Amino acid sequence: MGKNLVIQTDFGTSDGAVSAMYGVAISVDPDLRIFDLTHDIPQYNIWEGSYRLYQTITYWPAETVFVSVVDPGVGSNRLSIVAKTVDNQYIVSPDNGTLTHIKQQIGIKEARVIDETVNRLPKSGESYTFHGRDVYAYTGARLAANVITFEQVGPEIDVNQIIELPNIEASINQGTISGTIDILDVRFGNLWTNISRELFKSGGIEYGTSLEVTISNNRHQVYKNKMTFGRCFADSRLGEPLLYVNSLDKIGVALNQGSFAKAYHISTGANWKISIRKIM
The missing domain is CATH 2.40.30.90 (Bacterial fluorinating enzyme like)
Incomplete structure (x- = not known):
């Protein structure tokens, strides 16, 4: 991987949530280059999270890892996945519609469910409300730092099953x-x-x-x-x-x-x- 990690959330920066994600990533590999896409996605607005990824991703090089956390269903049975685009970039995200524009406008060629028995911050197993830190930042950092391969993220899923939000064509x-x-x-x-x-x-x-x-x-x-x-x-x-x-x-x-x-x-x-x- 290229050791670029780009993070997007709806957390804002008024508390330590984003900083905690940075800390987890740096603890995986202090040489990671971490960038903010935005942390000003309106709260719970999955559509906007999807669009901001689409607006940005094509300007980043292959092997860049994106972490996108707009996750009103955190702790529920929604899947946590890593998608690989046709341009060989990676997006770590809940499977809740966040990948709608990437799937429809750019293309996803492979996706894997995150195996949390392996790819989860140690000693965080009893936490169910901060997957951005415990699962997504941790997995994204490990992938960007070449600690794990894409295949080691977890089992493959059918790209056609990735959830899409309603999107009306012009x-x-x-x-x-x-x-x-x-x-x-x-x-x-x-x-x-x-x-x-x-x-x-x-x-x-x-x-x-x-x-x-x-x-x-x-x-x-x-x-x-x-x-x-x-x-x-x-x-x-x-x-x-x-x-x-x-x-x-x-x-x-x-x-x-x-x-x-x-x-x-x-x-x-x-x-x-x-x-x-x-x-x-």
Whole structure:
């Protein structure tokens, strides 16, 4: 392995939980290089945990080990697994939907259930509520440090059995492109949709095209307005909305130097729909 360990949680950093995971990993091998993906996943939000992995993982080299802990079912009978991607990266995670985007958008070629009789922090057997420390950080560190091989993680499971969250595909029908608001660009309040650049441009849309954008939540219309498709934020005036291609090659919605999400009280998930059509 490459001795890179990347950790994501919904723990925040206001207490010692993340530091304890670091300590476990360093105790396995002090030469490990440990990085934070984020610890600001909203509590229990498995969907966002899945998306943040997808947003990040392709920029890391092969053999990188990711530990993702968004685990409202900790201590239950949900499985703890390590998935191997088609690009030979590894993700240590509960099997609760965290791997949805990786499985669907990138690809998983093999997965194994963590054998906790071997891959568990010594003397932690009576603890059932901190698998992030006792199982995931420990197993991830051992894998990244070459203390164990992938085969020694535990028994293999069918990749097709890995749990996936509901994920609606974007579509185009009679010139109207429909999708969902998958995630927010949190810092700036931009909306990131599941509409790919290829699908978007298949509607004959070019830079500078005027479009009508409608956003609804559970069929209740929240926003409807005209905006243009721009290359960058500077293609609109200050405070004006625009559509653009984000860093994942998907369509985003933004306010120039403002938060679109806050301005219109927009959130994310399968119930948040967006439709886009050219203004004739």
